[in-house]
Amino acid sequence: MTRRYLVPGEPSRRTGLALLCVVLVAYFGLSYDNFFTVSNGLTILMNVSAIAIAAIGAMFLVVSGNVDLSIGGQYALISVVTAQFAKNSGNVWLAVFIGLLTGTILGLVNGILVKYMKISPLIVTLGTMAVFKGLAYLVSSGKSVFGFSDAFIFLGRARINTVPLPVIIAAVLFVIGGFWLLRSATGLRLFAIGGNQQAARLTGVDVDWLVVKLYVVNGLLMGVVAVLTTARLGSGTPQIGTSFELDVLTAVILGGVGFAGGSGHPAGVFVGVATIGILSSGLIFAGLEDWWQQISKGLVLLLALGADQIAEHRRARSVRKDAPIEAADPTPVAAGPPSASGSAEDEYGLGDAARRTPGEVVLRASGLARRFGSVFALRNGTFEVRAGQVVCIVGDNGAGKSTLIKLISGVHRPDAGTIALDGEPVEFGGPIDARRAGIETVHQDLAVCPNLGVAHNLILGDEPRRRMFGVIPVRDDAAAIARTRDRLASLGIALTDMNRSVGRLSGGQRQSVSIARAMKEGVKLVILDEPTAALGVTQTRNVLRIARQAADNGAGVILISHDIRTVFATADRVVVLRLGEVVYDDEIGNVTHTRLLHLMAGLEDVRGPSGPVGDEAALDAAAAKGN
Numbered sequence: 364m365t366r367r368y369l370v371p372g373e374p375s376r377r378t379g380l381a382l383l384c385v386v387l388v389a390y391f392g393l394s395y396d397n398f399f400t401v402s403n404g405l406t407i408l409m410n411v412s413a414i415a416i417a418a419i420g421a422m423f424l425v426v427s428g429n430v431d432l433s434i435g436g437q438y439a440l441i442s443v444v445t446a447q448f449a450k451n452s453g454n455v456w457l458a459v460f461i462g463l464l465t466g467t468i469l470g471l472v473n474g475i476l477v478k479y480m481k482i483s484p485l486i487v488t489l490g491t492m493a494v495f496k497g498l499a500y501l502v503s504s505g506k507s508v509f510g511f512s513d514a515f516i517f518l519g520r521a522r523i524n525t526v527p528l529p530v531i532i533a534a535v536l537f538v539i540g541g542f543w544l545l546r547s548a549t550g551l552r553l554f555a556i557g558g559n560q561q562a563a564r565l566t567g568v569d570v571d572w573l574v575v576k577l578y579v580v581n582g583l584l585m586g587v588v589a590v591l592t593t594a595r596l597g598s599g600t601p602q603i604g605t606s607f608e609l610d611v612l613t614a615v616i617l618g619g620v621g622f623a624g625g626s627g628h629p630a631g632v633f634v635g636v637a638t639i640g641i642l643s644s645g646l647i648f649a650g651l652e653d654w655w656q657q658i659s660k661g662l663v664l665l666l667a668l669g670a671d672q673i674a675e676h677r678r679a680r681s682v683r684k685d686a687p688i689e690a691a692d693p694t695p696v697a698a699g700p701p702s703a704s705g706s707a708e709d710e711y712g713l714g715d716a717a718r719r720t721p722g723e724v725v726l727r728a729s730g731l732a733r734r735f736g737s738v739f740a741l742r743n744g745t746f747e748v749r750a751g752q753v754v755c756i757v758g759d760n761g762a763g764k765s766t767l768i769k770l771i772s773g774v775h776r777p778d779a780g781t782i783a784l785d786g787e788p789v790e791f792g793g794p795i796d797a798r799r800a801g802i803e804t805v806h807q808d809l810a811v812c813p814n815l816g817v818a819h820n821l822i823l824g825d826e827p828r829r830r831m832f833g834v835i836p837v838r839d840d841a842a843a844i845a846r847t848r849d850r851l852a853s854l855g856i857a858l859t860d861m862n863r864s865v866g867r868l869s870g871g872q873r874q875s876v877s878i879a880r881a882m883k884e885g886v887k888l889v890i891l892d893e894p895t896a897a898l899g900v901t902q903t904r905n906v907l908r909i910a911r912q913a914a915d916n917g918a919g920v921i922l923i924s925h926d927i928r929t930v931f932a933t934a935d936r937v938v939v940l941r942l943g944e945v946v947y948d949d950e951i952g953n954v955t956h957t958r959l960l961h962l963m964a965g966l967e968d969v970r971g972p973s974g975p976v977g978d979e980a981a982l983d984a985a986a987a988k989g990n
């Protein structure tokens with residue numbers, strides 16, 4: 364039975380970590396008399412509260428395939444800035460506000476640099492780490508800042524029932540952060556970005572801004588850490604935060620968050636944080652010098668990264684082992700025998716599909732053009748699609764087919780030309796705008812996230828939501844499962860485990876998931892870019908049946924294909940692109956296989972007489988082979 368709540372991301376396979384934690388506790392407990400005391404437990408909690416708060420932000424970033432090495436620098440800079448305000452103004456809340464604001468600004472700087480520089484966040488934040496650290500020395504003239512009011516110091520030293528306030532704040536933030544990651548729609552998107560950034564983008568997730576926001580949240584959390592620690596210590600110092608990033612990243616990676624992104628669980632991170640806390644405390648009990656502590660933590664990080672690699676390797680191996688064999692399908696499309704009559708419809712059993720009388724114009728593209736540098740990918744994309752109609756776009760490699768549909772689906776903006784949907788001119792800032800307008804696309808480069816389950820892939824970008832206890836907004840996984848089951852069933856797709864990672868499905872099943880996502884209720888235009896390229900005859904027949912079904916339900920359908928039999932089996936109308944221009948656009952009944960091949964290959968001058976040219980028999984044989 365499928366659970367009502369699905370865990371996003373491939374599950375962590377590192378069970379050894381909790382064991383390491385238990386072994387450490389046992390070892391230090393047995394070795395040192397005072398280790399197992401309430402006061403030492405509280406000291407450990409106090410010390411790890413800063414790591415725990417910072418680990419929330421680091422977890423979000425690493426899950427989404429990013430990282431922030433500058434948190435130590437942020438720690439120092441926020442600490443001295445907060446200390447200056449606390450000392451000079453004497454106003455506690457102003458100092459707290461300034462600390463949090465500084466963290467937010469530093470996070471925003473990181474986010475914008477990562478977004479616009481388009482280079483590894485590792486390098487960007489290595490640079491900002493040095494800048495922030497240097498600024499901390501500049502602001503404080505290299506000295507500690509102290510002399511705060513009691514009210515400010517109280518913030519860091521207050522206790523509720525003997526439990527220090529920073530520990531309570533850390534626990535509350537950790538629970539909220541973990542819950543948000545696992546149960547919110549945006550949390551799912553972080554896993555999606557970490558699993559396949561391109562797929563997340565094509566599905567309509569605003570990847571860039573989401574990542575900027577993550578850096579901002581991370582900076583804000585560092586503001587909380589720095590304010591609490593500065594208050595507790597009674598001073599702000601530029602030396603604080605040295606190697607803090609090492610502790611935090613070690614906790615997160617040790618906690619099972621894959622460094623490559625797309626996997627991890629807050630419970631694991633909690634154990635990672637606890638392990639680091641116990642290790643630090645134990646090393647202090649053992650009386651080891653600071654450098655030994657550094658060496659130990661560095662080694663633990665390397666160990667965690669090594670385990671991460673091994674886990675990744677094992678995962679890849681098990682995916683290969685688990686991958687189901689494609690449904691028995693002895694006749695691959697490309698190698699299929701030519702049909703005796705040359706009637707391609709028979710091949711896919713769609714011959715009886717009634718050609719509908721086309722309805723209203725759903726999409727009208729006029730003069731669409733797009734350049735990439737010096738390459739004119741599209742010069743003149745002009746055609747229309749009517750409700751209930753399947754329009755096949757054909758053309759040679761590089762003819763501009765994918766570019767044309769990427770303009771219509773909001774992936775690229777046109778340099779020239781217009782798009783009208785239901786008679787209204789539209790402009791899309793991104794794929795999500797096109798989806799909102801009612802255009803669903805199945806891209807050639809399968810826009811699925813391999814680390815997410817079937818249901819989560821299907822709802823991505825359009826996640827159902829509900830309010831838990833009437834107030835807390837969460838992703839509605841029960842609705843997601845119901846939606847996925849209905850959609851798959853209506854399309855005749857047999858998949859039972861809604862949480863099975865899509866990376867573990869066969870190519871055909873993966874394709875089914877992305878097609879099912881596109882076939883949502885009320886969709887106006889469905890675009891399928893080479894949906895059958897990697898499929899066998901049975902699966903191709905299914906996909907074409909689904910495309911036909913979408914048109915019969917009143918949507919306009921654009922289907923891009925190289926396979927001439929697919930075109931004749933499905934199309935109501937055919938549009939031929941050559942060198943970025945529409946050179947032919949007519950009902951499928953008005954063109955023969957031979958002529959269509961000629962048009963695609965540029966063997967016929969479109970302005971010349973219509974009708975077959977050349978050796979008809981040979982060309983029809985080629986057509987039947989799907990060349």
Ligand SMILES: Nc1ncnc2c1ncn2[C@@H]1O[C@H](COP(=O)(O)OP(=O)(O)OP(=O)(O)O)[C@@H](O)[C@H]1O
Pocket residue numbers: 735738739740741758759760761762763764765766767
């Ligand atoms: N993002 C891009 N950057 C640079 N050039 C591009 C980009 N996208 C497409 N092109 C170029 O534009 C031209 C048209 O490409 P497009 O992918 O639209 O053709 P296609 O008809 O879909 O080809 P295929 O059938 O091989 O997928 C090609 O020369 C391609 O190299």
